[in-house]
Amino acid sequence: MKPFLKWAGGKSALVGEIAAAFGPDKCSGVYHEPFLGSGAVFFGLKAKGLISDASLSDSNFRLASLFQSVRMMPHQVSNGLSLMPSGPGWANSYYEIREKYNQDSKLAPSFEQSVRFIWLNRACFNGLYRENKSGDFNVPKGSYKQLSLPPRAAIACAAAALRDTLINSNSAIDAYTFDECGGDWMYLDPPYAPLNSTSFTSYTGARFGVDEHRALAARALEAVQRGVKVVVSNHDTPFVRELYSEDYWELRPMNVRRSIGAGRSAAQAPELLIVGRSR
Numbered sequence: 001m002k003p004f005l006k007w008a009g010g011k012s013a014l015v016g017e018i019a020a021a022f023g024p025d026k027c028s029g030v031y032h033e034p035f036l037g038s039g040a041v042f043f044g045l046k047a048k049g050l051i052s053d054a055s056l057s058d059s060n061f062r063l064a065s066l067f068q069s070v071r072m073m074p075h076q077v078s079n080g081l082s083l084m085p086s087g088p089g090w091a092n093s094y095y096e097i098r099e100k101y102n103q104d105s106k107l108a109p110s111f112e113q114s115v116r117f118i119w120l121n122r123a124c125f126n127g128l129y130r131e132n133k134s135g136d137f138n139v140p141k142g143s144y145k146q147l148s149l150p151p152r153a154a155i156a157c158a159a160a161a162l163r164d165t166l167i168n169s170n171s172a173i174d175a176y177t178f179d180e181c182g183g184d185w186m187y188l189d190p191p192y193a194p195l196n197s198t199s200f201t202s203y204t205g206a207r208f209g210v211d212e213h214r215a216l217a218a219r220a221l222e223a224v225q226r227g228v229k230v231v232v233s234n235h236d237t238p239f240v241r242e243l244y245s246e247d248y249w250e251l252r253p254m255n256v257r258r259s260i261g262a263g264r265s266a267a268q269a270p271e272l273l274i275v276g277r278s279r
Contacts, residue, residue, distance in 0.1 A: 005118070068167050237270075
């Protein structure tokens with residue numbers, strides 16, 4: 001099952017490797033994913049029958065609200081999408097819809113906002129999600145002749161997968177305050193440590209820097225020591241290797257194709273799949 005959102009750094013192509021990192025057995029407890037993004041790993045593991053109960057969260061409250069709307073009101077979301085422009089000329093509405101989305105984001109969450117979120121995700125450049133310091137979504141429109149919006153069946157499948165889940169929006173600090181126990185699984189896909197000064201790693205105005213990465217690694221190790229199966233994704237850099245000592249973690253190098261910038265072809269980026277060693 002593929003996610004219904006396009007997402008920079010999405011893990012759809014890596015679900016098999018991530019599932020294998022958790023081992024051959026099903027999760028006997030709760031699956032935790034505090035950096036949800038598009039939910040590619042959650043949806044993939046769910047489709048494989050490897051997880052049941054799940055606790056999902058993301059520091060982007062708009063994203064968490066979207067998943068809550070899809071879970072509770074899939075028909076309204078699909079109906080709303082059917083009324084959004086998608087044929088030739090859709091681009092004429094882009095900046096008006098983006099402005100309305102930013103204005104209404106200051107109000108209580110609604111399924112209408114979730115519809116706008118999905119539409120902007122499919123209409124903006126490369127499916128990129130980015131906010132300025134004021135918290136406004138500021139990605140320009142993409143260059144598409146027409147839009148490919150998620151079909152009704154995709155929304156319905158997502159709603160069914162999300163049925164037995166707890167979905168929260170947490171701050172960057174709360175997102176890695178864990179209370180897992182033995183038998184649980186946890187997948188961590190934080191904003192990546194930068195490869196260089198121009199690497200794109202931030203989706204919202206919230207900062208996730210060196211101190212946050214160190215705190216996350218420490219909390220993840222605590223979870224491993226409590227018997228939680230923990231898998232982490234990040235760039236393969238000296239800093240990341242320092243955080244995840246091979247005394248406690250198995251480091252699996254991978255080369256992943258990534259493309260974000262305009263005019264750039266996909267390039268191989270060195271990444272690590274970091275797997276907690278069982279006690």
